[in-house]
Structure formats: structure tokens, C-alpha cells
Amino acid sequence: MWYDILLIAYYVLVTVIAIGILMENRNPMKTAGWVLVIYLVPVGGLVFYLMFGQNHRKRKLFSRKGVRDNIWVREWEDKLMKSIREVEDVASNFLEEKLKVVKVLYNSDKSIITFRNKPTLLRNGEEAFPEMLKCITEATHHIHVEYYIVEDDEVGRKFRDALIDKAKRGVEVRFIYDDVGSSGLKKRFLKPMQEAGIEVRPFMPVLFPILTSRANYRDHRKILIIDGKVGFLGGINLSFRYTNDIERGRHWRDTHLKIEGDAVKSLQMNFFLMWKFVTEHDPEINPHYFPETDVEDVSLMQIAASGPDSDWSNIMGAFFAAINSAREEVLITTPYLIPNDEILLAIQTAALSGVKVKIILPAKSDNRVVQAAVLSYVKQLLSAGVEVYLYEKGFIHAKTMVVDDRLCTVGTSNMDYRSFDINFEINAMMYDPEVTEQLRNDFYTDLKECRQITLERWERRVWRRRISESLARLVAPLL
Structure with a gap:
């Protein structure tokens, strides 16, 4: 009897959730897939959906209003704000079709071009x-640190x-670390910082980080700001693994960016938006x-920030517009x-249209x-004419x-589902021929350490590898 009651209650709950999924008007294939999962896989399917299937952007973690309404932020934005027409007047001849990205x-996201x-x-x-430590x-x-x-x-x-040394000398230091990405940090590491007067805050603490290392919202950003004049962002975290230890035969290839201006x-x-969230107070x-x-x-730049606190996948949208341009x-x-389907199609379409695309x-x-x-x-990439290369000198994390x-970009966002829709990411979009040429030269230097994949050889791979890749792709949105 109790089993029947619980079963009925469960399917009533599942039906309510299924109606909610339908009302979100998402991609029909995804909608049908999730409805089938929660109905055909009792309990497990429902848990799976609650962990990974919800529309994150309709459940914003925090409001941006408090920080954006601050008088000094408004004054800065008003002073630097360029209407789209003014930007066109100043830079349209230079930016040409790249103005679409701006x-x-x-x-x-009201991201201002500076x-x-x-x-x-x-x-x-x-x-x-060394450059970060020097600054x-x-x-x-003040020094502001936000790291995954x-x-x-x-x-x-x-x-x-x-x-700690700067805090003891009277410099304000605020420090945010992701509680999952930095799960190995213990009190012995953090306590001396707090005792020195550093304000330390974890991003979304979790009880069992090992079980949630690839799930839910994470702060994947790497930001360092000194005195509001110098900033850093990119792929490099604060860890020894990001150095190159020749004696141990390890090479970690990465790219970071220093910004002044x-x-x-x-x-x-x-x-400050993130600080407001982790402290639960308006800064x-x-x-x-x-x-x-x-x-x-003079170097034109926009900071593209993305996360489940915004209505749009800002970085993904910028990438999409950039590739299409x-x-x-x-x-x-x-x-x-x-x-995701949008970025994959943009890359394939660019290659099919005659644009040289290398990855x-x-x-x-x-x-x-x-x-x-x-x-x-x-x-799929090779079939469209995209040139794909595998970096063999070590692990490339750039x-x-x-x-x-x-047009070029450096930042924290990977080209994957989590970076586009779930994690908090930040990139610098740069409209600068000089830095673009430098980054292009770096790409071709890295290419010397790669081997190119050909479609003919790729199709000769053993079936075991093909099957494992196809199975891994089924859970790609979760990775």
C-alpha cells in the first residue's frame, strides 16, 4: 500500500517537472530527452535532471543591480560609455565587420568598449x-584576487x-577562491591570511567537493587586480602545475594577459559583483x-563576462559573432x-565558406x-575542412x-558547454592588430609542436576508440 502511494506521488512529481520542462520551450530534442529520462529511469533520472538538466539562466544566482547602481560605477560607465553609433563613428572603418562582436x-551585457x-x-x-608577483x-x-x-x-x-606582506603594510586585500577548484586548501593555508587582515571568501562552499568536482555552478575565473590600474586574466591558476619543470620532463603550455588601462x-x-555574492552585502x-x-x-578592448547570473551566454555569443565575421x-x-551546436556550426560554416580554420x-x-x-x-570538423592539430610537447591549456x-581573445573560457552556460568565466576581447599578430605568431609557434590529423587516418582508428569517444560524447554536457 505504502509502495503504491509513494509510486503515485513520485509520478505526480515527475509529471509536474515534465510540464515545467515543456513550458521552458527549449530545443525539442533536449526537451524530449529529459522527459524520457525522468520517466524511464526512476529516481535516478530525476536526480540526474535536478543536478544537470535545469535551465540555469532562469535561476539566477544573484542580482547585478547593487554594484551597477553604485555612484562611482555609474560615473565611470557614464564617462566611458560609447553609444553604438558613437563607436561606429570612431571605429567602424577600423573594426569593419568585427563591430558585430562589439x-x-x-x-x-552592457560591456563597454574601452x-x-x-x-x-x-x-x-x-x-x-613573476610579473604578477612584481605588481x-x-x-x-588594494589587491583583488579571484581564482578557480x-x-x-x-x-x-x-x-x-x-x-600577507602587503596586508600587513596596510593594503586592502580581498581574496575569492572556488571551493571545488581549490578543495585542497586547508585552514593552515588560509588562517595566516585571515590573521593578517585579508578578507577571504570561498565561492559556493560544498560539503563533499570530490563528489561535485564537475557539477553545478563554479567560479572558473582567474582575476588579479592591483590598485584598479593593472589587471590579469587568462588560463593560469595559482598552482605549481602551471610551471614547466624540465627536470621532471613536464611542459604546461598556457597563455595569460596583463592589462593596463x-x-x-x-x-x-x-x-565586485562576485564579492557581493560571496559576502551577501553590497560592497x-x-x-x-x-x-x-x-x-x-590606444588599444580597443572589451571585457566579456559570462555566467548563470546573466540572461545571455555572453562569451559564447561573442565567439559565435567573431567566427561568423x-x-x-x-x-x-x-x-x-x-x-554546443551553435559554435560547432559556426566553425564548420566558416571552413566550408573558404575561411582557413585551424584548431x-x-x-x-x-x-x-x-x-x-x-x-x-x-x-565533423575534418569533414568540413577544418585543420585539427594535436599538441604533443605537453599539455596545452591556453x-x-x-x-x-x-580580433583576438584571451581568457578563462573553454569552448565547451560548462564554460558557455554553467561556470562563471571572463575573457578579454581585443580589437588590436599588434596583439592579434603576437597571438597569431604564438599559435604558429605552437603548431611546430603538433601533428596534424587527417580524415583518412582518423577513419582508420580502431572501433574500441570510436565507441569510447561516442559514449563520452553522451555525457559531454556534464564535462
């Missing part, structure tokens, strides 16, 4: 870490000790956090290429299942894209 980010910037590419941890030692007012992975190792402790203010605003913001820049270089060349480097992927990944899912897309001669 408009996408402006209309989807003109006075000085971007510097940093290759691998051996270039990034930390030069801080006079911080480890209690040689690199992590070096940064911690540098932050007005674009740092966009980084600052996004940091006290004053002009010291948005100082006047003394940069005179290509006339001659698209160069993509990513460790995790698990694209560098790691020959060996840090996750076998993820690597299998990535490789499941290779045939997240970059070059489009023609005046």
Missing part, C-alpha cells in the same frame, strides 16, 4: 607568475605570503577602485573543445573521459582565438 557584448589600454601577453607560468609588491591601495584553483604548494604559498575597470566591476565602492588611467596607448582565418587553441587540441588531456568527448568532434588580423 554590439553583441554591449547589448547582451580605448586607452596596454595589453601584454604572458606565455606560461614562468612569464606570468603585487608595487600595490599601494589555488593550491597549497610552492606557487600558492609564494602568492599567499606576498599578499580603462579595461581594468570592467574587471573591477565584475570582481562599499569609492573612487580609489576606479582611478584615472595614465595609459596613453571571419574573412580569412580563424585560429583556436583550447584544451576542451566540446562545443590546436592537446594530444594528452588531464582527463581521459573529457579527452574522449573532445575527440568525438574531430571527424584558451585563445585569433580572427583575421584585428
